[in-house]
Amino acid sequence: MANLNIDSIKARTFDAIVIGSGISGGWAAKELTGKGLKTLVVERGRDVKHNIDYPTTNLNPWELPHGGKVPMDVQEANPIASRCYVFKEDAMHFVVKDAEHPYVQEKPFDWIRGYQVGGKSLLWARQTQRWSKYDFEGPARDGFAVPWPIGYDDLAPWYSHVEKFAGISGNRDGLAALPDGEFMPGFPLNAVEDHFRKHLQKSHPDRHVISARCAHLSKPQPIHYEQGRVQCQNRTLCQRGCPFGGYFSSNSSTLPWAMKSGNLTLTPNQVVQAILYDEQKGRATGIRVMDTHTKATTEYYAPVLFVNAGALNTNLLLLNSTSGRFPQGLGNDSGVLGKYVAFHNYSARIFAEYEGLKDVTTDGRNPAGGGYLPRFRNVFKQETDFLRGYATSFGASRGLAQSAQGIGTDLKQQLENPKLGPWRVSAGMMGETIPKATNYVRLDPTRHDEWGMPLLSLSIAYDDNDAKMKQDFFEQFTDMFTQAGFTNIKTNDSHQAPGLDIHEMGGVRMGLDPRTSMLNKWHQLHACPNVYVTDGAAMTSTSTQNPSLTYMAFAARAVDHAVSELKKQNLKTT
């Protein structure tokens, strides 16, 4: 019996455990296995294998049962998920349904989740921009949150490392506020996007319209072919999963790569309930998981753990990992765990039309989505009555005029001979929000889900700074659009709750001081250094970039550190 037990423990012991298989967990797994560590990746959702589990990927519009529309009963049962742009008939199977995974909204928050192998990396908008020194220096310069313990120079080589493997398309724009990276050719701006770019060059030399940088293979390199990925085919059906591997996801890239190493064990359908802490060793020793179907619990062990559960679920897991040493949650001596949560303000858009350039249109589709304006407010110094600023997505397109009148032969004639409509342009704000102690998540004191986890209770809201920034966005873009000759300009304040940006961040923030932060500069819990957190929970501030690329770089950099610490026996527990 005793031997059986020892064998069983041995079978459940790995060199490293990664919690979560999304964009950052996939990277942790790829790096750990690449360095020879036998690695267990635990995923709470079902398995989604590249290509095999993309059921809608090759469907034509008429082959979707409702042409892409979500049936009314599904919409009514899922008011939260239904507010997400990706929750359409072709991809709704990759989005968590409201009733399956309830949470508590102390304030309105639309929490969009993807519980499956690959997580939201299947669904992401694939926009990838590096942070600059001006982003990392924000909190210290402007006196909010706590200073970042790392800067651009710490992360730059790791940005390069992940960019080369993931495959990033973009131009070398030479902008201080948005450092260049390892790029394949960018997707070009179209005629009207270019018109706006040229106009701004004259009217506002400090404002730049660049090709959106994105994780698409515009010109694949040998490393991408080695992953089984080929050139992006401009389908822009990415949310279904891409049979070409044209965009980066855990499913198409890091996880199969890790699997090929022979060092990966992937266990879907396992909810991690807690990280196990050994008081005598002063280290985390493993995890306790529950099988989502059988409800059986199992423990797994490893000398080093990577927490990549997705920002808010990483908070939930640490809060629920209590012990005599850590009664308030693992590593939470400071009491800041769950606090200083922030997000991106995506609630403002502006639309217009353009009467010019009628002799051209677009052909094919642009997977990058169009143009991008890096933050131009308060970059080098404070210059407005609000802190920080916003990046902006900017796109132009020319659809078909939709004005079919009447019925019968007349109507058919119009439908069968549609005319090109005017150029339409739109810009979307991506605003930095300021982390505050009053924006927090915590465990609901009484309610649990069916896997024994306390419900996560969310209290996250906009503030006055966000309102002022939004006003500035509307004013600046109304001016710029007017000067560029755009007409019929309409601003749109969606009044959406936080969450739909799907950029929730923080709660386990990095910092220099263990009294005011959870993680050190290597992403280790200050108080439990063999636990690394390298997903969005680690964010000290949010800046304006789409964050996934930064999480990838976090994970790769932290694994490099962890493996060197293991070699020095600094993390050893078993």
Place this chain on the structure above:
Amino acid sequence: MINRRLAVRHLTILAGAAALLPGCLSHSQDEQAAAYPLRHVVLSASQEKLLAEVCETLIPKTTTPGAKDLNLSLYVLKMLDDCTPTKDQQSFVAGLGQFATVATKQLGQSFEASSAAQRLAFLQRIDQQSQAFPEAVVAFYRAARQLAIDGYTGSKYFLTKQVAYELIPGRYDGYFPVSKVDLSKPHHGQPQY
């Protein structure tokens, strides 16, 4: 739920036709078992027939297929049943009932028994003089018209032969000359699904 939906993913609208017919009209047990039955909307066989004629009047057969060729009335029913709020389903069905009555009164015979020209003229009156018709009739007409248009422009026929949809463009040109646009070939401007 998902699996059942995916099970029908390869059905063209044509193949879907058999599946969409209410059980009483199905031809075999097999078709009933594979059915995608209407769950909310209840129409009589004669109402279904009327709807089919309304759709054919909206999208008639010309040199190109019409509503009957493409089974558009079944598409209308499916979208009505699956993707329309209950309130609008009810007003659609009520409006369809009133439509039959008003049509018979104005045409001197049933809509179905009237000539194509009479049907067209009747629908055009609703389209252009809506204030002269009961609200429910107008609401039904507008909803049926829009769904029939969606069904036509979303059909395999339309998206392969008229305004071609392209699953795999493999290119992007941001300065494409309008003079070269040929909508019957895979092109820009397609709705993105």
